[in-house]
Amino acid sequence: MISLAAVNAPLEPDRQTRSELAAQALSYLDDWYDRAGTMPVGAGVTDEQILATLAREPSEEGSDLASLLAVLTAAAQGGINHLSGGHMSYIPNSGLYTAALGELLAAGLNRYTGVADSAPGFTAIEHGVVAWLRSLFMMGPESSGLLLSGGSMANFTAIVTARTDKLGDEFNNGVLYVTSHTHHSAAKAARLAGFRDDQVVPIGVDSNLRMNTGALVAQIQADRANGLKPFLVVASAGTTNTGTVDPLEEMAEIVADQDIWLHVDAAYGGFFQLTDRGREVLRGIEQADSVALDPHKGLSIPFGVGAIIVQREQSLVDAHEGRGAYLFYEDSHMGLRDISSLGPELSRPFRGLSVWLPLQLHGIGPFREALDYSLDLAGHAFERLSAIDGVDARWKPDLSVVGVMFDDDRLGQAALDAVNEDRTTHLSPTIIDERFVLRFAILNRRTTIDHVDHAIDIIEKTLRG
């Protein structure tokens, strides 16, 4: 019979082996981070042959870490280097070394944060992160929330919570309101939450692409008259298309006396609340029943950390509490609510550490300054783009996404192609009113004025022909 020690040996490396493995992995990562500011955003080319070798099955005996790190380098080819400051497409995330260390520590300690009883200290750390978010949005002592995998899950959790709170088990007649600029994850979440497509009602937007509140009031009245039950309005605090913030104060006023839940999707724009200018633009967000946030956007935490905060903890519990006979626990421990009773997951990664560690280590100041600088850069981009002949910069940015049309859509597409072929910077387009729109999404901590100017120079040159 083989001994347990022999079976486990490779899986339980001794201290020296652990140190060597960690040194190799961290040194590999260092090489990336040394180059992060200057690396091209276009990550080179890959092909199907390489992808096929990456997908190969594991062997019986395994191999060494050095050769596996070489595989990672091959795997990193193609697509976008998110670490690069040139990344201004979609909604960027620049990554954060200290947050990655937080993830390593969390995974290494591997404590269970589904129930407070099994890791009260770690649960307290995560609740502390959420408490900071709640206070950032001026929510009261009844408020609550949790960290999830991203904005999509935050929107899903919000919609399920609003459904339970406002409609209970009968939600055949419920209707919720969005605009054509609301992130598609809201409609997807509604479908996952059991709503038909016709229960998601788009409200028109004004010339600034904000929800038309007059149209909202009229639609609510019309739907009520038709025997439907309006129960939720989804506002955007920074649309993905153009970074536009819906009229939050007005929307809060409209729903206040209507028994309708107001959810604000602030996955992109929420952390601008840390800045004076952002706080001004986001005014009214503190009146929302729930807010979706993405630390993996505005705080540069590695992908996989979103958040939902709500005004009343009980609304989350009503929607998510579940019990199994095999789980002997109260739903709170030493005053700490079980995270699993607030959201859809039971077992979950200890996400709190990857947010807590960098916030505690660096303080909030550097995050605030980085976001403030993004606003400066967006203002600069808007000014320069406005001055270019053939560019139609009709939407002054609310936050840090600058979307522009072109007098000729084909020239806009050509400008985008030229920027991305150059690989120093990367932009992505969108379609608004069936017109081509080029976007600068500036949220990456490593993006400098040189990156912005470089892309605009190429656009200018393309238009001049």
Ligand SMILES: *Cc1c(COP(=O)(O)O)cnc(C)c1O
């Ligand atoms: C990114 C984003 C989402 C989706 O969030 P994920 O973290 O990608 O799941 C939802 N809404 C808005 C406004 C976003 O920018």
